[in-house]
Amino acid sequence: MRVVLFGPPGVGKGSQAQFLSEREGFTHISTGILLRREMRNSSELGKNARVYIEAGKLVPGIFVRNLAEDAISKCNFKKFVLDGYPRTIEQAKWLYDFLDQKEAAIDTVLSLVVPDEVIIDRLSKRRVNKVTGENYHLDFKPPPEDLEPGVIIQRKDDKPEAIKHRLEIYQAETSPVQNYYRKQHMLQEVDGTGTFEEVFDRIRTEIGISPA
Ligand code: AP5
Ligand code: MG
Numbered sequence: 001m002r003v004v005l006f007g008p009p010g011v012g013k014g015s016q017a018q019f020l021s022e023r024e025g026f027t028h029i030s031t032g033i034l035l036r037r038e039m040r041n042s043s044e045l046g047k048n049a050r051v052y053i054e055a056g057k058l059v060p061g062i063f064v065r066n067l068a069e070d071a072i073s074k075c076n077f078k079k080f081v082l083d084g085y086p087r088t089i090e091q092a093k094w095l096y097d098f099l100d101q102k103e104a105a106i107d108t109v110l111s112l113v114v115p116d117e118v119i120i121d122r123l124s125k126r127r128v129n130k131v132t133g134e135n136y137h138l139d140f141k142p143p144p145e146d147l148e149p150g151v152i153i154q155r156k157d158d159k160p161e162a163i164k165h166r167l168e169i170y171q172a173e174t175s176p177v178q179n180y181y182r183k184q185h186m187l188q189e190v191d192g193t194g195t196f197e198e199v200f201d202r203i204r205t206e207i208g209i210s211p212a
Pocket of ligand 2: 013015
């Protein structure tokens with residue numbers, strides 16, 4: 001099964017994609033995570049991407065196209081969940097063409113929906129383990145207390161100015177991708193409010209996996 005998890009910054013795409021990976025055996029492909037890995041490795045791509053990411057802007061599409069296509073090829077076009085790709089109509093068309101060659105179309109696009117105030121809360125209270133990449137939320141999933149100081153950090157694009165910018169860009173450039181998929185009858189909206197487990201149960205129901 002091939003799934004796209006769609007939605008604004010902070011809606012919970014990464015958290016739910018991680019559940020699909022750990023509990024249901026999907027390969028989790030996040031262009032955000034792949035870009036941050038390039039940044040940590042100080043690759044040419046990482047250096048170029050950093051300035052866009054930290055300002056809350058989309059990186060040029062060609063940067064992410066190759067990352068996403070390589071990751072999809074590595075899992076042989078089978079059982080993956082895309083998190084954060086495609087994010088523009090251009091990227092959605094690239095994805096279609098890429099998968100079409102292998103007759104491996106996306107089965108469903110799940111669009112997570114939460115009110116804006118929940119998004120701001122989730123992003124401003126997110127913290128990240130800079131070694132493992134694990135995400136936390138100060139209230140709902142607090143970081144363990146026994147970690148060395150300095151391991152838990154805040155993403156630079158989770159600062160208020162960058163959050164504002166990311167939400168504006170989502171409205172202008174990414175949100176139209178929903179209509180692209182809606183017209184093809186591929187888009188399913190999923191309520192993203194409530195606990196991690198409640199959201200995951202809705203996702204499982206939507207893609208036809210029985211609760212554990
Ligand atoms: P990316 O890393 O993909 O960021 P994003 O899409 O902005 O999404 P986030 O990772 O911020 O949020 P999320 O939906 O994954 O939510 P999460 O589960 O963490 O991309 C970063 C940047 O890379 C982009 O801005 C862009 O520059 C670039 N980029 C990436 N892809 C690109 C592309 N295709 N084209 C161009 N540029 C691209 O949850 C958020 C918080 O809420 C966490 O703290 C979590 O613990 C908490 N939380 C989640 N669910 C719940 C819940 N149910 N209850 C309570 N707390 C919850
Ligand atoms: Mg994420």
